[in-house]
Amino acid sequence: MIVQEGDLVLLYFSEDRHYIVKVTRGSTYSFNEGVIRAEDLLGRHYGEVLRTHIGVKFRVVRPSLLDVVYRKFERRTQVIYPKDAALIALKAGVGPGSRIVEAGTGSGCLTAVLAYLVRPSGVVYTYEVRREFIEVARRNLRMLGLEEYVVFKEADVREGIEEQNIDAVVLDLAEPWAVLHHAYKALRNGGVLACFLPTINQVERTVEEARRTGFIMVEAEELLERRYKVRRGETRPELRMVGHTGYLVFARKP
Ligand SMILES: C[S@@+](CC[C@H](N)C(=O)[O-])C[C@H]1O[C@@H](n2cnc3c(N)ncnc32)[C@H](O)[C@@H]1O
Incomplete structure (x- = not known):
């Protein structure tokens, strides 16, 4: 399953630091852990580990309803x-x-x-x-x-x-x-x-x-x-x- 335009994605840094973003082409998302571009997420597999622009690792997770x-x-x-x-x-x-x-x-x-x-x-x-x-x-x-x-x-x-x-x-x-x-x-x-x-x-x-x-x-x-x-x-x-x-x-x- 890969990340597609319009998906809501949970960016998991640690147990108490995770954020939900909507993936829209051209968007950037800024956190204390660094910046992520929508293009970094699009086409990636859920579960993959990626890095922000300053190298902090995070996992791409499909959020639940709750x-x-x-x-x-x-x-x-x-x-x-x-x-x-x-x-x-x-x-x-x-x-x-x-x-x-x-x-x-x-x-x-x-x-x-x-x-x-x-x-x-x-x-x-x-x-x-x-x-x-x-x-x-x-x-x-x-x-x-x-x-x-x-x-x-x-x-x-x-x-x-x-x-x-x-x-x-x-x-x-x-x-x-x-x-x-x-x-x-x-x-x-x-x-x-x-x-x-x-x-x-x-x-x-x-x-x-x-x-x-x-x-x-x-x-x-x-x-x-x-x-x-x-x-x-x-x-x-x-x-x-x-x-x-x-x-x-x-x-x-x-
Ligand atoms: C506590 S909120 C409901 C929250 C909702 N269950 C949720 O989980 O997001 C109560 C709502 O009932 C609405 N309300 C109060 N009296 C009402 C009535 N007589 N008819 C329709 N809506 C009413 C209020 O405007 C308010 O938005």
């Missing part, structure tokens, strides 16, 4: 972290062909994860009230070639969800309880509601409203992720961790 979403996307809002996005996707049963409604779009991090999973025949309808965020999310999704699996809707989801027979509704906004009756209507039987909520009082209100609306199997949970520093005889958790992202509420339409 590398791009969490290290290259422009962020204009709080975003959903990979640990939460992963559970949302799995519990909501998101896969090829799924039809998902999401609100709000924000920076599009979760949208990208969902769009990646619904390919090639599914679609993500994403509602966002602020046009400037739609533009940011659209640019971000385009970077990964995922824009074609997303329908961006500039609308207040509290006013209604137009789609029907939807497999999952995913809500990341301040007042999900105001949307649950629309979500219930839009979902197919057995469809999943997933809500991301930064505070515990939002959880209580959302769960109560979900039960009142007729959802079943209503669950609230939180995921804690701890990374490890691994060295023989000295392996231990990293000293710093992300202490809190948010809570998750899941429910199903019977």
